[in-house]
Structure formats: C-alpha cells, structure tokens
Amino acid sequence: MEKKVLLIALILAQFTFIGISGALAADQYSYTGKGTVTFNHAEHGKKMECSACHTEEEPAQIAISTKKEGHDLCLSCHKDEKKKGNKAAPTSCSQCHKK
Template identity: 40%
Template sequence: MKKLLVVAMLAAFAAAPAFAADVYTYEGKGVVTFDHKGHADKLGCEACHQGEPAKIEVTKDSAHKDVCKNCHTEKGGPTKCNDCHVKK
C-alpha cells in the first residue's frame, strides 16, 4: 500500500507542470503578462528551464539581462520597454 502511495505521489509531482497556470502577471512599471504555454509551445521547456529541478526565478535582472531580453533579441521578440510593460 505504501509503495502505491509513493508511486501516486511521484506521478502527481511529475504531472504538476502540465497543470501549471499558463499566464503569469508581473506588476511594477506597467503590467507584464507572460504566456507560459505560448513560450513553451514555441521554444520548448529547455530554452528557459535548465538543471534539476528545472526551475527559473524571474527577477528584474533575469528578465532584463539574463534570460528574457537576450532571448527576445536573438529570436526577434519584443525588446522595447512598452512592448512588455503595459500601463493601464
């Protein structure tokens, strides 16, 4: 019985990313809405998520220098402030 419970928990943990929210909103100098599913479908998970466990922390530096803006520059995504930061 314990083995079945462990297997069920591992399966649920492995499937969790598939059920994660698809859109994340970051507040600050205008709202930035990130479409996770759209990025994953177009680029694949490994484009942003590396290592074990495959996590990424979005910070001001990672968005502007390390990950997001560099990739947008390379792949032709939006790079101007107002392209991502939408003021209401």
C-alpha cells in the same frame, strides 16, 4: 461495483487535471510601477526548451529569480528574433509592461 470504480477514476482524473492546470497557470507576472507583463507559456514552450526558464526539480520551479535575469533571458532572445525578422518579439519596455 462498476459505478464505484468509475467514480474513483473520475475523481483521480479531476485531480490530475487540476495539477496540470496549476503547473501551467502562472503566465502573468506583475512588476510594481512598470505594468503587467503577460507571458504566453504555450507559445514560448513551442520555441524553447523548458530548462531555459525552469529548474530540473519536481515540480519545476522558475529558474529566473531576479529582474536582471529575466530581462537578460527575455531581451536576448527577443532581440535575436527581431534580427531574424520576427516583428512580434517585443524589445522595448512598453511593449511588454502594459499599464
């Protein structure tokens, strides 16, 4: 009986971790002709609220639906970071869009 309970618990834990990893997996976005933009979800999550990019719905969806919205959000924050002296925040096309 204890082995069955343990097995069920392990299976449920596995599904939980699969769900969590799937929720955080979309860290790379590609734009045709411009190169691949790699987005570090964990690093950005340390510095800003989830609602800056995600909707309140479950599961959370990305609230940025157009290229303009993405550029407006990313560039405004990155430019602010540059003014504060953070040289790691990219502001030119080629710094984000890698070919």
